[in-house]
Amino acid sequence: MYESQSYDVILKRMLDRVPITLDKREGSVVYDALAPAAAELAQMYIELDGTLRLGFGETTSGVYLDRRTSDRGVTRKPASPALRKGMFWNGGNQPFDVPIGSRYSCEQLNFVVKARLTAGQYELECEAVGESGNSVFGVLLPIDYVAGLACAELTDVLLPGEDTESDDQLRIRFLQKVREPGTSGNVADYRRWATEAVGVGAAKVVPLWDGPGTVKVVIVDTERQPATPSLVSDVAAHIEEVRPIGAAVTVVSAIGLAVEVAATVTLASGYSLQMVQDSFIQLLEAYLRETAFELTYVSYARIGTLLIGTSGVLDYTGLTVNGSTGNVALQSEEVPVVGAVNLGV
Template sequence: MAENYEYNSLLSEMLDLVPDDTDKREGSVIYDTLSPTAFMIAQQNYMLGYMFDLLFADTAEGEWLDRVVNDFGINREQATYALRQINTFDKNDTAIDVPLNSRFAINDVTFKITEKITTGQFKATCEQLGTSGNLYSGTILPVDNINGLANATLITEPLIPARDEETDESLRARFYEAVRQTPYGGNIADYEQKTLAVDGVGAVKVFTAVSQGAGNVGIVIGDEQGNKATAELISKVQTLMGTDGDGIAPIGHTVTVKTSVDLTVNVSAEIKIKTGSSFDVIKPIVESTITNYIENIGFTEETVFYAKLVADILNCHESIIDVGTVTMNGSSSNLILTKTYATYQVPTVGTIAVTEVAV
C-alpha cells in the first residue's frame, strides 16, 4: 500500500527494527539519524509513483503525454498562424496595391502581406502564433510608411483561423478516440482523422455512400471553433481529398467538401428576481449565459435543449428566483437541428430579449 511508504510509516517501521534497549526517542542519535533517511526514502517513493503516472495516457502530462501518444502515430496539434484578409485604400477610398511583405499592426498583433487576391485585397499572415490572430478587425495601421496608402482594413472573418497549442485533455481525448476506432481505407474514422489533421479544421461530419449514393462521400467541416468554415478552408480540404483519384481519398470515392449552415437562434426570456436586486446588473449575466449555451453546442449535436437553457438561466445568478416564459425562435420547446449533408445546421446566437416580470 502506498501509505506504508510515507514518511511516518517508514520512520515507525525503521524504529521498530532498533532494539528496545537502545535509546530511540525523538532527539536521540538513532532517531535523528533515521528521520532524514525515512524522509528521503518517502520522497523517492513519491517521485517513483509520479514517474509511473507519466508513463500512461490517462495520467501523463506535457511532453510525457506527447511521448505516450507518439508511439501510436499521434502528435499534439501545434499553435498555428491566422490567415486574414487586409483591404487597402488611397485617400480617395480607391483600392490600391501595397508591396508584398508589408507589415501591419492592430493592438499588439502584427500581420505580414503574403499574397495578392485582387487589387487592394491581400492575404496576410499573423506573425504571432495562436488565436490572438483571430481576435481583432477594423482599421489596421502599417508598421512602416507605404506610399499612397491612406487606410487599411482587417476583414472580420479569418480566411483560416488560428488555433492555440492543443491542451493535454484535448490530446488525451483525441488519443482515446483514435485507438478505439479503426481508421482504414476510406471508412468514416479514416476520413474524420485525415480531415481533422488539416490546419484550421476543428469539426467534421462524414456522410457515406448510404446517404450520398454509391461511391460518393460528403464531408461537412467547421473551423477551429466549430463555426462555418471559410471558402479558403473548404478549398484546402477539397484539394487534399482530391477528385478522380488525385488526392488522398481512395480510388472510386468522389468526395465533396462543404461547410455548415448557420441557424440563427433568437431567444426571449422572462425572469423573476429577488426584491431589491438590480435587473440592470442581472440582465447582461443572463444574456451571457444564453450566448454561452448556444455557442458551446457541439458541431454534431442535433438539439438545442429547452430545459437546459431554462436551467442555465435559473442558476446563473443567485438573485433569480424563477424563470417565466422562455422561447427559442418563438417556441417553448426543444429546437431540432437539421443534420443532413444538404443542410447541416449549427446554431448561432441571434437576438436576446430578457425582461423582468413581477414576483
C-alpha cells in the same frame, strides 16, 4: 497505486519490524532514526505515482503527452497565424492595389500582404501566431510608405489563427485514433484526416451521401463554430492528398443554427442586468460548444439550469428557447451558435 503508502503507514511498518524490547516511542533514538527515512519514502511513492500517471494517454500531460502520442503518429498542432482580408483605397476612394509583401499594423499587431483577392482586396497574414490576430478590426497603417495609398481597413477573418493545441484537444485526437483505428478509408480515417488540419475542432463523416464512392465531411473550427471557406479549402486539399483512390470527397462547413433565449430574471443585490446577461452568454457559449456534433438537440432544461446557475440570478420565469419551451432539434449538418439573448427583470 501508491496512494496508501503514506508517511504514517510506512513509519508504522518500519517500527513494527523493530523488536519490542527496544524503546520505539516518539522521541526515542529508534523513532527519530526511522521517521526521516519514512518521510523520504512517502515522498518517493508520491513521485512514483505521478510518474505512473505520465505513462498513460488519459492522464499524461505536456511533453510526456507529446511523447506518448508521437508513438502513434499523432503530433501536437502548432500555433498558426490568422489570415485576414484587407481593403485598400486611393485618394479618389477607388480600390487600390498594394505590393505583395507590404506590411501594415492594426492595434499593435503587424500584418503582411500575401495574395490578391480582387481589386483593392488582399489576403493578409498576421505576423504573430495564435488567436490574437482574430480579434482586431479597423484602420490599417502602412509600416513602409506606399505611394498612392489613402486608406486601408482590416476586415474579415479568412482563416482564424490558432494557439498551440492544448493537452485536452491533443488527447482527444490521440484516443480517437487508438480507439477507432482507420482501415483503408473508413469513417474513422476521414474523421482523423479532417481533424489533423490546423483550425479544425471536430468533423462529422457521411459515407455514401450521394451514391457509391462518395463521402461528405462536415467540419467546424476549434470553437465548434461554422468553418470559414479558407478552412474548408485547406481540409479538402489535405484529404485529397491522403484519401483512397476512387473516392469522391466533399468537404463542407457545418451550418450554424442560432439559439435565441428570452426570459425574465430576478436579480440578486449588487448585480446589473448587463452583468448577468454577459455571464449567461459565456455559459451558453460553452454549453453549445459541447453540444456541437455530440447531440441531436439543444436541451431546454439544460439552458434553464445554466440560467439559474448564473451569478446574480435568484430565479427566472417565462424562459423560451427559439420561441418555445421545448428542446431545439439539430439537423445532421447543423451546429448551435448563440443568437439573440434577451433577459428582462
